[in-house]
Amino acid sequence: MRSTLWLLGVLSIVALSACEDPAATMAERPAASSAVLVETEIAELALIVQDAESVGTLVGNESVTITAKLTEQVSAVYFEGGELVEAGAVLVELIDVEQLALLREAEAKLRETQLQLDRFLTLGKDIATAAEIDVARARVDANAALLEALRSRIADRTIRAPFDGVIGLRRISVGALLTPGTVIAELDDVNPMKLDFTLPEHYLSQIDIGDSVDAKSTAWDGESFAGEVTQIGSRVDPATRAFSVRALIDNKDARLRPGMLMAVNVSLGEVPGIVVSETALVQSGAQSSVFIVDDESIARRVTVEIGRRMPGLIEIRSGLSPGDRVVRNGQMTLRPGVKVRESNLASEADSLAGIGA
The missing domain is CATH 2.40.50.100 (RNA polymerase II/Efflux pump adaptor protein, barrel-sandwich hybrid domain)
Structure with a gap:
């Protein structure tokens, strides 16, 4: 009986010791009581400017090679x-010495035949028959045609x-x-200039005549030259899956020249999209993700598809919904399922301002 009681006592002590394992207690206590401090923001819908980038070559509005x-x-x-x-x-x-001499000779012949015709018409049947008058008129026409031909040759x-x-x-x-065919020089009408470039075929449904174009050249330290789309190619190249676009660029200062290479940005209008701060993005290889905070202040990691990057912001094409609370700063120490404590710096600043007042 005493042996049995002693054994039960030993087992109870061992069980209590296991329940009060210091390592387990220390490991669990912080997880249950601490929360990671983060800054959050609300994912909102905004109008996002859509554009397309390419490179193009300038062509004169009118260009010709002058030859003889x-x-x-x-x-x-x-x-x-x-x-x-x-x-x-x-x-x-x-x-044109010879041609000028022939021209003077043709002018003299035309005057002579014209005078003869005028006499016939003035005096009538007294000195010329109708047939003679017709012959005189034909000579005038022939000499006039010869004179016109000589003038055309001299003009050449x-x-x-x-x-x-x-x-x-x-x-x-x-x-x-x-x-x-001897080349004398090239002549280019340089205001406005034609800017020819290509775009991938998926832009075909988005681009339209009149869309704004912003072009830059390294020759002018990245200065922007404005223009607009005037023509869209009728075919898509089956090899490159791209189509041709032509824009007119204002060049009243004649600083742009045919053949120059320009970086092109075409504005395709505005569409609604979800945007968050660029600092919220967590990149792991080719995968992009963000942390969102649920109603119980628990962090969850979601994979997102990113779109256009803007100064300080980034478009989220999928993975988020408007109104989601996104971790903007502090996500580097987060793990999925961890409780967070949100920092509201703006509210704290307002409070301090109110106290000071």
């Missing part, structure tokens, strides 16, 4: 290259600017013998 139409020697050049010229300005003259020997623009570097000199 005939074989002739250059008699005068009236440009050096790089300057602005007006439509109709004479650029090059070719030697005076090369003029077809439109206002910047003339390129000249490729010929006085005395050079030009042949049909």
Whole structure:
């Protein structure tokens, strides 16, 4: 009997000792009593500016390579290259001594036949029959046509600017013998400029004529040049899955030149979306997540899909709902299921201000 009681006493002491294990008590007590201090914010809907980025190449609004139409020697050049010229300005003259002589001869023949026709018409049947009058009229028409042809040939020997623009570097000199197709210079209308670029096909339903374009060039220290979309390509390239877009860029100062490379940003309008502070994002490899706090102040980690980044903010495309309380700061020490204590710095500041008043 005494042995049995002694054994029961020993077992009771062992059981009590196990229940009061200091290590277990120390491990559990902080978890039950402490809460992690964090800052939170409410996930809200906001209007998010949608845009598309690309790179494009500038093209003159009108561009032409000025060439000779005939074989002739250059008699005068009236440009050096790089300057602005007006439509109709004479650029090059070719030697036309023979053509001018033929022109004077044709003018004399036309005057002679016209005078003869006028006499026939004035005196009538007294000196000429109807047939003779018809022949005289035909000669006048023939000489007028010959004169017009000669004037056209002489005009070909005076090369003029077809439109206002910047003339390129000249490729010929006085005395050079030009042949049909010889390049004289390039002429570009540079205001406005055409900016050609491509966009992935998923933007096809979002872009529209008139959308704003912001373009930048390294040649001008990242300065922005404004424009708008004027044309959208009719096809999607099956190799690149992209379509062509053309915008017009204002260039009244003539600082932009054809062939320049520009970074393009196209504004596609505003759409509603959920945004949170960029500091709320927890990145683990390719996976993005945030911590949210439930009604019982318990932290939960949720995976999210991120969208556009903005200064200090980030768009959340999936994983959050408007009104979710998101941990903005302090999440680096959080674990899922941990109780949190929210810091409201704005409220504390307001309280202090009220006390001071």
